[in-house]
Amino acid sequence: MFQAYLLKYAEIGIKGKNRYKFENALCGQIEKRLNHIDGKYKVINERGRIYVEASEDFDRDETVEVMKNTFGVTQVCEVKVIEDKEWNNVCEETAKALIEMYGENNLNFTFKVKSRRSDKRYAMTSPEVCMEMGHFLLERFPDLKVDVHEPKEIIWVEIRDKVYVYSKIIKGVGGMPLGTNGKAMLLLSGGIDSPVAGYMIARRGMLIDAVYFHAPPYTSERAKEKVVDLARIVSSYTGLINLHIINFTDIQMYIYQTCPHDELTIIMRRYMMKIAERIALENDCLALITGESIGQVASQTAHSLLTTNDAVESLPVYRPLIAFDKQDIVDISQEIGTYETSILPFEDCCTIFVAKHPVTKPGLKYIQSSEKKLVDIDSMVEKALETREIVHVTPKR
Amino acid sequence: MNNEIYLDNAATTRTCKAAADKVYQIMTEDFGNPSSKHMKGIHEEKLINEARSVIADALKCKPAEIIFTSGGTESNNQAIISTARLCKKNGNHVITSRTEHSSVLKPFEVLEKEGFDVTYLKVDSFGRVDAEEVRKAITDETSLVSIMHVNNEIGSVNDIKSISDVLTQINANRPKNKRIYFHTDAVQGFGKLMYNLKSMKVDMLSVSGHKIHGPKGIGFLYVREGTKTGPFMYGGGQEKNMRSGTHNVPGICGLSEAVKYIHEDHESFTESLYGFKKLLIEELLKIEDVYINGVPNSGQGDAGVCTVTEDDIRKSAPHVVSASFKSIRSEVLLNALSDKGIYVSSGSACSSNRPELSGTLQAIGVEKALLDSTLRFSFSKETCEEDIRELIKALHDLLPVLRQFTVH
Numbered sequence: 001m002f003q004a005y006l007l008k009y010a011e012i013g014i015k016g017k018n019r020y021k022f023e024n025a026l027c028g029q030i031e032k033r034l035n036h037i038d039g040k041y042k043v044i045n046e047r048g049r050i051y052v053e054a055s056e057d058f059d060r061d062e063t064v065e066v067m068k069n070t071f072g073v074t075q076v077c078e079v080k081v082i083e084d085k086e087w088n089n090v091c092e093e094t095a096k097a098l099i100e101m102y103g104e105n106n107l108n109f110t111f112k113v114k115s116r117r118s119d120k121r122y123a124m125t126s127p128e129v130c131m132e133m134g135h136f137l138l139e140r141f142p143d144l145k146v147d148v149h150e151p152k153e154i155i156w157v158e159i160r161d162k163v164y165v166y167s168k169i170i171k172g173v174g175g176m177p178l179g180t181n182g183k184a185m186l187l188l189s190g191g192i193d194s195p196v197a198g199y200m201i202a203r204r205g206m207l208i209d210a211v212y213f214h215a216p217p218y219t220s221e222r223a224k225e226k227v228v229d230l231a232r233i234v235s236s237y238t239g240l241i242n243l244h245i246i247n248f249t250d251i252q253m254y255i256y257q258t259c260p261h262d263e264l265t266i267i268m269r270r271y272m273m274k275i276a277e278r279i280a281l282e283n284d285c286l287a288l289i290t291g292e293s294i295g296q297v298a299s300q301t302a303h304s305l306l307t308t309n310d311a312v313e314s315l316p317v318y319r320p321l322i323a324f325d326k327q328d329i330v331d332i333s334q335e336i337g338t339y340e341t342s343i344l345p346f347e348d349c350c351t352i353f354v355a356k357h358p359v360t361k362p363g364l365k366y367i368q369s370s371e372k373k374l375v376d377i378d379s380m381v382e383k384a385l386e387t388r389e390i391v392h393v394t395p396k397r
Numbered sequence: 398m399n400n401e402i403y404l405d406n407a408a409t410t411r412t413c414k415a416a417a418d419k420v421y422q423i424m425t426e427d428f429g430n431p432s433s434k435h436m437k438g439i440h441e442e443k444l445i446n447e448a449r450s451v452i453a454d455a456l457k458c459k460p461a462e463i464i465f466t467s468g469g470t471e472s473n474n475q476a477i478i479s480t481a482r483l484c485k486k487n488g489n490h491v492i493t494s495r496t497e498h499s500s501v502l503k504p505f506e507v508l509e510k511e512g513f514d515v516t517y518l519k520v521d522s523f524g525r526v527d528a529e530e531v532r533k534a535i536t537d538e539t540s541l542v543s544i545m546h547v548n549n550e551i552g553s554v555n556d557i558k559s560i561s562d563v564l565t566q567i568n569a570n571r572p573k574n575k576r577i578y579f580h581t582d583a584v585q586g587f588g589k590l591m592y593n594l595k596s597m598k599v600d601m602l603s604v605s606g607h608k609i610h611g612p613k614g615i616g617f618l619y620v621r622e623g624t625k626t627g628p629f630m631y632g633g634g635q636e637k638n639m640r641s642g643t644h645n646v647p648g649i650c651g652l653s654e655a656v657k658y659i660h661e662d663h664e665s666f667t668e669s670l671y672g673f674k675k676l677l678i679e680e681l682l683k684i685e686d687v688y689i690n691g692v693p694n695s696g697q698g699d700a701g702v703c704t705v706t707e708d709d710i711r712k713s714a715p716h717v718v719s720a721s722f723k724s725i726r727s728e729v730l731l732n733a734l735s736d737k738g739i740y741v742s743s744g745s746a747c748s749s750n751r752p753e754l755s756g757t758l759q760a761i762g763v764e765k766a767l768l769d770s771t772l773r774f775s776f777s778k779e780t781c782e783e784d785i786r787e788l789i790k791a792l793h794d795l796l797p798v799l800r801q802f803t804v805h
Binding site for chain 2: 123216217218220253256257344347
């Protein structure tokens, strides 16, 4: 089996002198991801285009899936490669390719031929190629119609060392190639939002590490397994995730014993942020990521966000879902495949002890003065950091 | 793990040594297919027949009345769906109760979709169906009644005999082709409270192997001679066409060993289980704000004084105790006990993410605030008094701590 693909990218095409860095990163990512699946692949970076040649025992759907889910890729096209550049042959092969792509009975749409000619020795110019090919196709397939202004399909003919013909376009995830923007630390819970938040930031080219807070023995081993599973799904897009698992039980209990109960969740979240920032700085992360969204729950009102944010000393906190409705977040989680795992019913450390009526407009001053009572908390934070478990999460083999 | 205290025997039990040895021996030596014509096959067929006889003797029925299945779920599905469909032309009304196991309720939902009228009988506040309610629900169209023997969540016991008496009376006045069949799910009752069919005149009865120290993946459906039921699996025609699929010989022979095991000294066994149950309930009721489900009159008196009597306890199954702990989330307490090596079950699967509250607890009118605060403790032949005492000790350690962190 053999199939060539053309992969297009958008934003990185305009990165000036850094452009080759982005292209190399993108090709590297594509190569790395294709290495994990069956088949033999060759990734070719040539004058602003990326071609992938798949051969041997590859699965078409799987190959396309992997390529279109590589951050930075905006379009994937199946390409027909024509070795013999003699014009009559090019026309015949193009006709065959269209039948393969659309099916003989479906060739009844409006179209336009577009052409590029990088082989300047070729006997025809680009406009000539367009005209001649359009003419040929109209004769061969009488139900086709030309519409140069709003064609339903565009048929591309590129004259290079060989001739490349393509038409059907599969939308890619877009974004920027992984690793072109440093690393960020995701606060990962077992819920729906945080895996989506991590995915969205990774899509902008950032590598991801994650921190999870659990409260043994009150939260179960299964709750932890669930979070590892979520990290694994996200890692199928982002590559390796170092997951730092923090035992939060003592800190949580201490806060509960010491502070007013309606402030528990807020204070707990502030300490989560503090611990996450420590780990982030140790691991050269440039930001924290949370799945917070304005007003979703009591701890995510604008007042609560202000109070939580105050706990972070130096890093920016990226909140890609801040203005999303829940349903939109659910839609993305279903698309990226984390939803089914996120809704498994296990208690997490935020739900085991909850106030019936938590504060929704916490005053920063009050919270800070409550925290002053936590005289032993620093040593507990140190202990939590020392005793953390680190799981290196990679995509499923 | 010697320090484990396993109190989740209503979920499953450890396979007894005799059964496990038998399974191993058959898997490695007597591995033939009883449907084969050669000597090895014939030998296997003999083993199955012996196992069938052992079980029939224990149950006090005919060997031909035992159909081996993959367990309780399959037995229930076959009894309900096959019988109801076969009897449809004589009547399309069927009766069950609201607190049945899901492997009974779901088949009835299937029947409902097929156009059957299904009556779901209510239960009293201890989870029991009143035989008179069954009588009132019966119409000219009724063809099947399925009522469980012992409830899996709270251990309440239905009076199967009085229900079957009602049905016998009614059937006496109906033509033969309008007979109402009676099925009972005895998965929890068999081997704990009931050992044979003498005390219950039913047409069909479901049993699961792994609840009685047998292997998983095996069980049987007792089908009284003359009962209308059909196959649920189609294929090679094993079990006289009633259950196709290669015989699970290791499972069947392991099951017969388990049946022998639970029949040894069974009267004193049931007595000892009641002893554990009484001990646990009495101790639980000494703790503030703990409520027992499924046992009549097990209320908390003034100052936490236990008011339950021996007589009341004996109205429920000996091996299940369901208790609600006010202001505690069951999963949190379950995890904390698990951390101490004590394994129990939550009364209902509930979580903040996907609330699925127990149907049984709701049906007996447990307060909403307690639905997610309920644990189930269940015993087996391996349970000893020390286990109960350790559990109580652990609860005394944990409850004050956990309640301290509960916010209202």
